[in-house]
Amino acid sequence: MTSENITEHIVGILAGLEHAIEPSRIDPPVADVERARRLARRGIPVSAVLRAHRLAQGIALDRLLEELPRLTSDPELISAGARQLIATMTGYMDRTSEQGVVAFQEERDRRLRWRLTVVNEAGMRIGTTLDIARTTQELADVATEHFADLVTVDLLESALHGHTTTAEDPLLLRRLTQRSVTDGYPDSTIAPQQLHTYPGGSPPDRALTTGQPSRHHLGGPPDHSAANPELNRAVDAQPVHSTLVAPLCARGTTLGVAQFSRDRNLDLYDDDDLLLAQEIAARAAVAVDNARRYTHARATALSLQRSLLPSRMPPQSAVEVACRYLPAGTQVGVGGDWYDVIPLSGARVALVVGDVVGRGIHAAATMGRLRTAVRTLADIDLPPDELLTHLDDVVIRLAAEASTTPGTGAVGDIGATCLYAVYDPVSRSCTLARAGHVLPTVVTRDGTVELLELPAGPPLGLGGLPFEAAEVDLPEGSLIALYTDGLIEARDHDIEAGLTRLRQALVQPAPSLEATCDAVLEALLPARPDDDAALLLARTHGLGVGQVATWDLDTEPAAVAQTRSSVSQQLSAWGLEELDFTTELVVSELVTNAIRYGQPPIRLRLIHDHTLLCEVSDDSSTTPHMRRARVFDEGGRGLLLVAQLAEHWGTRHARHGKTVWAELNESECHESEVAPIGGNK
Numbered sequence: 001m002t003s004e005n006i007t008e009h010i011v012g013i014l015a016g017l018e019h020a021i022e023p024s025r026i027d028p029p030v031a032d033v034e035r036a037r038r039l040a041r042r043g044i045p046v047s048a049v050l051r052a053h054r055l056a057q058g059i060a061l062d063r064l065l066e067e068l069p070r071l072t073s074d075p076e077l078i079s080a081g082a083r084q085l086i087a088t089m090t091g092y093m094d095r096t097s098e099q100g101v102v103a104f105q106e107e108r109d110r111r112l113r114w115r116l117t118v119v120n121e122a123g124m125r126i127g128t129t130l131d132i133a134r135t136t137q138e139l140a141d142v143a144t145e146h147f148a149d150l151v152t153v154d155l156l157e158s159a160l161h162g163h164t165t166t167a168e169d170p171l172l173l174r175r176l177t178q179r180s181v182t183d184g185y186p187d188s189t190i191a192p193q194q195l196h197t198y199p200g201g202s203p204p205d206r207a208l209t210t211g212q213p214s215r216h217h218l219g220g221p222p223d224h225s226a227a228n229p230e231l232n233r234a235v236d237a238q239p240v241h242s243t244l245v246a247p248l249c250a251r252g253t254t255l256g257v258a259q260f261s262r263d264r265n266l267d268l269y270d271d272d273d274l275l276l277a278q279e280i281a282a283r284a285a286v287a288v289d290n291a292r293r294y295t296h297a298r299a300t301a302l303s304l305q306r307s308l309l310p311s312r313m314p315p316q317s318a319v320e321v322a323c324r325y326l327p328a329g330t331q332v333g334v335g336g337d338w339y340d341v342i343p344l345s346g347a348r349v350a351l352v353v354g355d356v357v358g359r360g361i362h363a364a365a366t367m368g369r370l371r372t373a374v375r376t377l378a379d380i381d382l383p384p385d386e387l388l389t390h391l392d393d394v395v396i397r398l399a400a401e402a403s404t405t406p407g408t409g410a411v412g413d414i415g416a417t418c419l420y421a422v423y424d425p426v427s428r429s430c431t432l433a434r435a436g437h438v439l440p441t442v443v444t445r446d447g448t449v450e451l452l453e454l455p456a457g458p459p460l461g462l463g464g465l466p467f468e469a470a471e472v473d474l475p476e477g478s479l480i481a482l483y484t485d486g487l488i489e490a491r492d493h494d495i496e497a498g499l500t501r502l503r504q505a506l507v508q509p510a511p512s513l514e515a516t517c518d519a520v521l522e523a524l525l526p527a528r529p530d531d532d533a534a535l536l537l538a539r540t541h542g543l544g545v546g547q548v549a550t551w552d553l554d555t556e557p558a559a560v561a562q563t564r565s566s567v568s569q570q571l572s573a574w575g576l577e578e579l580d581f582t583t584e585l586v587v588s589e590l591v592t593n594a595i596r597y598g599q600p601p602i603r604l605r606l607i608h609d610h611t612l613l614c615e616v617s618d619d620s621s622t623t624p625h626m627r628r629a630r631v632f633d634e635g636g637r638g639l640l641l642v643a644q645l646a647e648h649w650g651t652r653h654a655r656h657g658k659t660v661w662a663e664l665n666e667s668e669c670h671e672s673e674v675a676p677i678g679g680n681k
Contacts, residue, residue, distance in 0.1 A: 115276050118146050122280045127287025130294040132160070133176055139258060139284040140179035147273060148260035150240065153177040154204070155248070155256035157195060159292065170197050171208050173256060181264060204257045207247040211254055213281070215274045216243045218261075239263035244274055246281035250289035258284070301334040301361040302327055308368035313341050317609045318349040318425035319538040322513040324521055326533045328359075328486070335532035336363035336416070337484045338371050342378045345652055345661045347425050347543060347609045350378050353437070353482040353536050354418040357459075366398065366414055370460075374420070381652030384420045384433035385469040388457060391418060392435065395461040415461040419482055425543045426607070428476060433469040435460045438488065438495070441502060442472075443479040449503040476542040479516075481506060486531030487524055498524060513537055547609065553591060553602040560591050563604060574608050579664055582645050583614065586662050589638040590616040593624055593660070611647065612664040619657040 126138045132155070140151040154173040175190045190196050198204040203214050218240055244260040258281050262269065305327070313321050323339050336356025344350055352374055356367045373394045377387045399414040417436040424430070432440065432452065436459030442450050455468035474480065481502070488498030505523040510516040517537055525533060549570045553559050564584045571580050587604065594602045598618030607613040624639060642649055646662035653659075 111272060115272065115279075118142070118276060119279050119283070121146075123283050126280070126284045127290065130291045132288055132291045132295060135284065135287045135291050136177040137179070138287075139280065140177045142280065143258075143260050143277070144179050144181050147276065148244075148262065149181045149264045150261040151177070151179045151258065152190075153248075153256065153258045154196075155288070156208070156254070159253065159255045171205065172197055176256075203243070203245040204259065207245045207257045208254055211247050211249050213244065213246040213274055213278045215269050215271070216245065217241060217268055218243055241266075242268040244269050244277040246274075246277045248281055248285035248288060250282075250285040253289070255285055255288055255292070297361065298334055301359075301364045304361060305334055305336075305364040305367065308364065308371060309338055310340055314343060315610070316341065316343065316349050317541060317543065318347055318423055319351070319540055320513055321351075321539075322517045322537045324517050324533075324535045326486075326521060326525060326529060326535075328529055328532050334361075334364055335359050335486070336367035337486065337532040337534040338367045339482070339534045339536040340371055340374065341536070341538075342375055344378065344422065345381060345648075345650060345663070346613060346615060346659070347607050349423050349425075349538075351421045351423065351480070351482055351536060351538055352418065353484060353534055354416055355437070355484040355486075355532075355534070357415040357461075366416070369398065370394065370416060370418075374418075379650075381650065383469060384422055384431055385467040387420055388418060388433050388435045388460070388467040392460045392463060392467075396463050399461055415459050417459050417484075421480070421482065423474065423480075423538070423540060425541060426548055428474055428540070428542045429471055430474050430480070430540075431469050431471045433457060433467050435467060438483065438485050440483075441481045441499070441506065442474065443481070443506050444475060445477040447507050449507055451499065474540045476540060478540045479506065479513075480538050480540065481520075482536040482538075484532065484534045486529060486533035487520075487535055490526070490530055513539055543607065543609065547607060549606045551604045553594075553604055555595055555600050555602060557592075557595060559595070560588055563591050564588060567604075567606065570606060576608070576612060579612055583612065583664060586614055586642050586645055586664065587616075589642050590614065590660050590662065593638060594618045597622060597624070599657075613661060614664065615659050615661040617654075617657060617659040621653065621658060623651050623653075623658065624660060 122139075122142045125142055127135055128138065129135065136153040136155070139153060143151045153176050155176050157172045157174050160174060172195055175192055175194050175196065178190075178192060198208075203216055206212070207214060240261045240263045242262045246258050246260070248255045248258060258277075260269075260277050306325070309325055310323075313323065319341075321341050323341075325337060325339065327334050336354075336358065338352075338354050338356075340350075340352040342350040342352065352371075354367070354370060354374075356363045356370065358366075370391065373391055374387070377390050382390065395414060395416055402414055417434075417438075419432065419434045419437040419440060421430055421432040421440070432454055434454050435457045439454060440452050442452055444450075452470075452472060454470050457467040458465045483502075485495070488502055489495050490498065493501075501524050502520065505520045506516065508516075508519055510519055517535060520535060520537075521533075551563065551566055553563060564587065567583055567587050568580050571577060571583060576583075583606075591602070591604060594616050598620040601619060603617045605613075605615040605617070607615070639649075642662055645664070647665045649660075649662040651658055651660050
């Protein structure tokens with residue numbers, strides 16, 4: 001046994017006597033124990049001055065007593081101060097050795113209970129959230145409160161972002177947390193969130209590569225950075241004297257490394273401290289891995305969610321729109337809220353807001369499927385109530401498919417709410433229907449705020465119950481707000497309080513509709529909302545009388561020629577002479593079909609907007625369709641010709657009758673020598 005080890009155990013015994021004897025009997029020894037501490041600070045090579053449990057790991061007390069005479073006389077083994085201390089205590093130790101052994105055992109048991117208490121507390125306090133940075137901060141908080149003065153936690157950049165690395169790649173780390181018992185982290189060469197690497201062979205590097213913890217007694221702090229080599233020469237001046245390095249490993253993956261250091265506490269770390277740090281780091285690593293996996297899954301769901309939402313809104317003459325989607329906080333999974341703006345025929349526009357039940361990537365995928373279904377149904381110009389009926393069938397089929405698919409589990413419980421509105425800028429009316437969704441809010445130009453009372457429809461996916469639409473007049477300049485319940489409902493207030501805040505935010509003056517959107521979110525949502533929120537604001541505009549021309553037509557074939565003449569005059573008044581030939585050709589085909597196969601009354605309407613819209617309405621519900629005409633057929637080519645000349649065309653049905661429409665774009669229309677061809681049923 002070396003002199004260092006003997007001295008270490010001697011001073012440890014002396015320290016243990018402080019706990020074994022009543023204060024009235026050990027006044028001189030207590031003073032000598034304090035003196036032993038001072039001697040240790042001045043150079044006696046002692047690794048743990050106050051660790052009484054060292055006796056259980058070292059030599060026996062009776063053997064130590066046998067060695068005391070030689071130790072006190074040999075200047076090569078121990079310093080003069082220590083010899084004097086040992087000589088003073090020899091007689092005292094003879095009388096108290098048995099009590100010292102008991103005290104050491106009690107100290108060992110106390111240390112074990114303390115360690116178990118700290119580990120249990122760490123299990124309760126670390127991993128309370130699914131936020132990686134918060135989890136590492138909780139690890140640092142527990143450590144600094146119990147056994148460390150300085151704590152740093154570094155995570156591998158590849159583990160944070162799911163990147164794959166090769167053996168040749170450097171271990172690039174990001175400093176997530178650094179904590180000190182004093183204000184700040186003294187003289188750290190690595191800033192929080194900074195990327196850095198550790199030199200090869202350094203304790204943190206060995207911990208990352210081998211996965212084994214280690215204990216070190218240092219003359220300077222362990223914060224050596226390869227990115228700051230010029231600062232490494234000054235680290236020896238730092239007060240850090242002992243460090244534990246523990247890798248963060250979970251589920252067979254190394255995530256990073258934690259370092260626990262002491263500078264204010266003069267005790268050096270021992271093997272028990274290393275075991276404690278390893279146990280706490282293992283618990284923290286599992287919590288970090290859970291947060292990392294959740295973060296990756298949430299990022300994937302959020303990316304899918306945003307990719308399925310409209311990236312930009314097409315320009316509309318009917319409305320000016322501004323939209324926002326705000327995902328829930330990190331503790332809540334991404335939901336299935338969505339919004340959409342869909343151009344319709346006749347310069348109309350559909351406004352849609354929906355909310356899918358559930359969270360995560362399945363909710364986001366379901367949202368994308370429902371948004372696609374709504375757009376498909378909107379393309380055939382279904383009224384809002386009929387559209388929701390078909391969408392309800394879609395949700396029922398999706399739920400049935402999910403419930404019969406192996407491995408989906410509870411994913412089969414699919415449901416959603418939806419609000420579908422169609423605004424017509426010609427009549428300045430809006431038709432709305434809802435499926436279990438919250439009511440929209442309208443703000444008129446004079447500042448009046450009104451919650452639109454719509455018929456209550458069941459949520460999508462229940463089936464068997466009808467939906468009902470309501471039509472309201474919206475004066476030009478009205479602001480209609482469509483949103484999901486996540487905007488107005490939260491833990492700290494109910495829906496009524498949320499609606500009150502919404503009304504107050506909507507009537508506040510703002511330079512733009514985008515600014516109004518931001519003001520609404522700021523007034524209603526905290527930094528980390530409890531639920532997803534979608535907001536769609538639309539300010540209505542109307543088409544002037546000079547942009548719409550309407551004719552009631554006779555059911556005689558001779559009315560076609562008169563109609564072409566009237567259309568030509570109207571195009572000249574609008575300055576669209578270059579569309580004269582194409583428009584006359586399209587109008588002739590549509591009017592001829594209505595006269596031959598439709599029912600009166602027949603009406604022609606031209607709308608001059610971004611494009612030229614031609615609409616022919618009649619009271620028949622029969623839908624025209626294109627067919628392939630044979631070589632010797634006299635008819636059957638009219639709608640094919642319309643489809644070639646128009647940018648878009650289609651048919652929409654009303655409560656009574658139908659409307660066949662064609663959209664002509666000035667930049668894409670070219671004159672042709674083809675004559676009108678009738679008979680296109």
